[in-house]
Amino acid sequence: MKIIMKPIEMIAWFNNTNYPIPLRFKIETEDKTNVVIKIDKIIFKEEEKIAGNRMVLYRCEGVIDNLKRIFELKYELATCKWFLFKM
Amino acid sequence: MNDRIVFHIDVNSAYLSWEAAYNLQMGSNLDLREVPSIVGGDQEKRHGIVLAKSIPAKKYGIKTGESVYSALEKCPQLIVVEPHYTRYMKASKAMVDFLYDYSPYIQRYSIDEVFLDYSNGNLPYMEAAVKMKEGIKKELGFTVNIGIGSNKLLAKMASDFTKPDRIHTLFYDEIEEKMWPLPVEDLFMIGHRTKKKLNSRGIFTIGELARLDRDYIYSWLKKPGILIWEYANGIENSDVRADKSKVKSVGNSTTLPFDVTSRDEALKVLLGISEMVGMRLRELNMKSQVISVSLKTSEFFSYSHQKKLYIPTSSTNTIYKMASALFDEMWDGNPLRCFSISLSSLLDENFIQLSLFEDFNEKDILLDKSIDNLRVKFGQDSIIRSSFLYSGIDPIIGGVVAEESYPMMSSYL
Numbered sequence: 001m002k003i004i005m006k007p008i009e010m011i012a013w014f015n016n017t018n019y020p021i022p023l024r025f026k027i028e029t030e031d032k033t034n035v036v037i038k039i040d041k042i043i044f045k046e047e048e049k050i051a052g053n054r055m056v057l058y059r060c061e062g063v064i065d066n067l068k069r070i071f072e073l074k075y076e077l078a079t080c081k082w083f084l085f086k087m
Numbered sequence: 088m089n090d091r092i093v094f095h096i097d098v099n100s101a102y103l104s105w106e107a108a109y110n111l112q113m114g115s116n117l118d119l120r121e122v123p124s125i126v127g128g129d130q131e132k133r134h135g136i137v138l139a140k141s142i143p144a145k146k147y148g149i150k151t152g153e154s155v156y157s158a159l160e161k162c163p164q165l166i167v168v169e170p171h172y173t174r175y176m177k178a179s180k181a182m183v184d185f186l187y188d189y190s191p192y193i194q195r196y197s198i199d200e201v202f203l204d205y206s207n208g209n210l211p212y213m214e215a216a217v218k219m220k221e222g223i224k225k226e227l228g229f230t231v232n233i234g235i236g237s238n239k240l241l242a243k244m245a246s247d248f249t250k251p252d253r254i255h256t257l258f259y260d261e262i263e264e265k266m267w268p269l270p271v272e273d274l275f276m277i278g279h280r281t282k283k284k285l286n287s288r289g290i291f292t293i294g295e296l297a298r299l300d301r302d303y304i305y306s307w308l309k310k311p312g313i314l315i316w317e318y319a320n321g322i323e324n325s326d327v328r329a330d331k332s333k334v335k336s337v338g339n340s341t342t343l344p345f346d347v348t349s350r351d352e353a354l355k356v357l358l359g360i361s362e363m364v365g366m367r368l369r370e371l372n373m374k375s376q377v378i379s380v381s382l383k384t385s386e387f388f389s390y391s392h393q394k395k396l397y398i399p400t401s402s403t404n405t406i407y408k409m410a411s412a413l414f415d416e417m418w419d420g421n422p423l424r425c426f427s428i429s430l431s432s433l434l435d436e437n438f439i440q441l442s443l444f445e446d447f448n449e450k451d452i453l454l455d456k457s458i459d460n461l462r463v464k465f466g467q468d469s470i471i472r473s474s475f476l477y478s479g480i481d482p483i484i485g486g487v488v489a490e491e492s493y494p495m496m497s498s499y500l
Contacts, residue, residue, distance in 0.1 A: 005114025050228035051108040051174065052181030078177075085114060 001072065001086040008073075010082040019045060019056050022073055027084055037062050043070070053078065057085065092212050093327060094203040095234040095242035096186065096219065098179075099251035101199030102126040102139035105178040106168050108228035123147060124166035127155040128342075136342075138170055142251065175199075181227055189215055194328045202239050204327040216254045224252070240323035241266075243275055262321045267294025276315055284308070293319050334371055339363045339485025340427030346385045347423045350415075355474065357410045359484035360428045362472075365403035366483075368430055369459060374399035374439060375430035378406060380413040383425035392417045397442035399434050402451040403458075406430070 008027050012020040024038045041061040048055050054077040061070055064087075071087040098104060103126050107119035123144040128135040135155030147162040159165055179198045186193055192204035208215055216233045223231050234246025236257040244266055245257035257265055272282040274293050288307075290296050296304075297319035304312040317323065339360050347353045357380070368375060376399045381391030392413045400406065410428050441447055461470045471482035 003114045003116060048112065049181055049226060050112040051105045052177035052179070052227065053109060053112060053174070055112060083114075 001070070003086050004084050005074075006084050008082050008084050010073075012075075012082070019047070020075065022058060022060065022075075022082070025073070025082065025084070035064075037064055039073075090206065091237055092205045092208070093236055093239050093242040094205050094212075094216065094219075095196075095236070095239065095246040096182075096201045096203060097232045097234070097243075097246045098182070098199040099230045099232060100139045100141060101179075102170060102175060103141050103168075104229040105175050106171070107141075108178075109171075109174055111228065119166065119168065122166060123149075123162050123164065124168065125149065125155070125158055126168050126170050127158070128170070135167075178227065178229070182223060182231075185223060185226065186219065189219060192327045200243075202242065202327045205235075213254070213256075220252065220254060238321070238323045239325060239327065240275060240318055241321050244273075247273070257321075259321055262297075263294070266321070267292060267297060267319075269293050271296055271319075274315060274318055276311075276318060281311075281315070334373070334433060336429055336431035336433065337364050337367050337371070337373075337375070338427060338429030339367070340381075340425060341484045342383075342425040343423075347426075348420075350418070352478075352480070353414060353418070353423060353426070354411050355478055355480045356426050356484065357414060357428065358407050358472065359475070359481055360426060361403050361407040361410055362483045363485040364428050364430055365401060365406050365455065366459060366462070368401045368433070369455060371433075372436045373433040374401045374436050375406075376400075376432040376434060377430070378409045378413065379429050379431070380410050380417075381427050381429075382414070382418065382423050384421045385424045386421075387424075388421075389425070390417055395432075397445040398447050399439050401436065402448075402455055404451055404454075 006027065008025045010022055010025045012022045014020045021042065022039050024036055026034050026036050029035050039060045039062050043059040043061060045056055045058045048057060056075045056077070058073045058075070059070065060073060061068065063069070069087065072085040074083045074085040075081070076083070100120070103119060103124065106126055111118060120141050121143065122141065123146075124141045125137045125144055126139040127137050137149060137151050137153050137155060137158050140149050140151060140158075144158075144162065144165060147165075149158045149161055149165070155167060159167070175198055179195075183193060183195060183201060186201060186203055190203050190205050190208060194202040196202055205212055205215060210218070212235055216235060220231055220233055223229065230252035232246045232250050232252070233254045234242045234244065234248070234257065235254065236242035236245050237259050241257040241259075241262070245255040248255045248265070269292060271277060271285050271290055271293055272279070274296070277285070285291075285296065290299070296316060299316060301313070301316060304316045308315075341356065341360060343356065347356065375396075377393055377395050379391055379393030381389055383389040394409055394413055396405075396409065406428070458470055467483055475482040
């Protein structure tokens with residue numbers, strides 16, 4: 001996996017547990033078209049607080065270009081922003 | 088008293104480590120700690136001094152406090168990062184929260200230094216220290232030095248021995264071996280002036296200072312002399328103050344991108360700072376009794392004067408009046424670069440003792456209150472003094488520091 005760290009638009013599900021659950025996100029590709037990627041499975045999630053900044057890391061599985069891929073998402077609690085961290 | 092165990096936890100090149108850890112978290116593939124880099128002010132506005140440096144930057148002879156410009160001369164490929172104070176507050180708070188798992192007796196000594204009393208800890212102290220150090224590294228992503236000693240002074244001296252990511256002890260029986268051979272300026276509270284004085288009488292190491300006769304040092308340097316003599320002997324017994332200390336002073340400063348040569352301009356800068364410190368003081372519902380102004384010339388030479396007031400004040404007008412009086416007292420006409428005003432010996436606002444010898448205008452309080460309210464409601468620049476129009480000087484100066492009270496180093500433990 002390569003580090004990408006791009007902000008993404010996200011639809012997530014907030015239930016009564018600690019962390020939101022990402023469902024699908026939209027990202028702009030190199031040719032300026034938008035692609036929606038559905039998250040099929042969350043493999044694991046963990047909270048990190050590097051330098052005091054709380055972020056939740058999700059390792060997920062989803063289908064991109066008809067290929068099953070693994071990628072990592074990050075959610076920054078202080079700003080409520082989602083990022084595509086690695087793919 | 089002899090079995091106290093005090094930890095001093097000190098973040099290694101704090102601002103830089105935090106900046107590096109944050110960047111890594113945000114997906115950067117460069118660790119600033121491994122390349123020559125500094126955290127420093129804005130180069131474009133020429134605000135720059137070096138606030139923190141990486142260890143590779145240190146090898147180029149870059150020193151904290153010098154200008155970014157001269158640092159770049161020493162190492163042209165140096166990476167300069169702008170400071171982000173709110174990030175540092177967050178990181179510092181996360182560290183303190185982490186340490187509360189080990190002891191409730193924690194004193195935040197500054198943004199990156201913490202004293203922790205581990206006298207009644209339930210682990211052997213070394214084990215606890217290793218756990219803290221490794222825990223902070225793993226969870227928070229930065230390294231610390233931990234000094235362990237029989238009191239705060241020894242702990243602080245110990246954490247300074249070798250860096251980074253180390254644990255050192257300094258108990259009473261280790262003073263002679265570990266602390267006394269160090270140069271005298273390494274001792275807490277000894278700055279370059281005291282160093283000069285001591286050196287002039289042939290005192291170059293902490294040990295030489297410690298072995299002096301107590302009466303001799305008193306007759307020479309008076310009370311401060313006794314203090315450093317006691318420190319040199321490892322005598323210090325203040326508590327780790329767990330309670331949240333109240334704000335002790337409020338101050339703001341600014342470094343200008345140009346030299347100020349006229350009195351008129353300098354006073355305007357002071358007025359701008361007065362606005363800021365006054366506003367902050369009133370926000371705390373406090374009044375101040377001591378005003379101090381310090382100036383730095385374009386040659387980095389600095390001087391300051393202070394004055395005690397008969398009537399405690401929080402009025403912008405009074406602060407400005409006093410500041411300009413102090414300014415006139417000390418300015419010798421040299422071009423100035425840096426101005427700062429600091430208000431101390433703060434009192435609660437509730438009642439004040441008036442004086443016959445100083446003016447007191449109740450309307451000032453109302454005026455300041457209305458101005459503050461307007462600024463809160465409509466923004467800081469909604470109401471400004473017309474003297475600032477077209478002057479090129481900001482009407483309210485200062486305030487990079489985050490709103491939360493920012494723990495600052497003090498000269499006592």
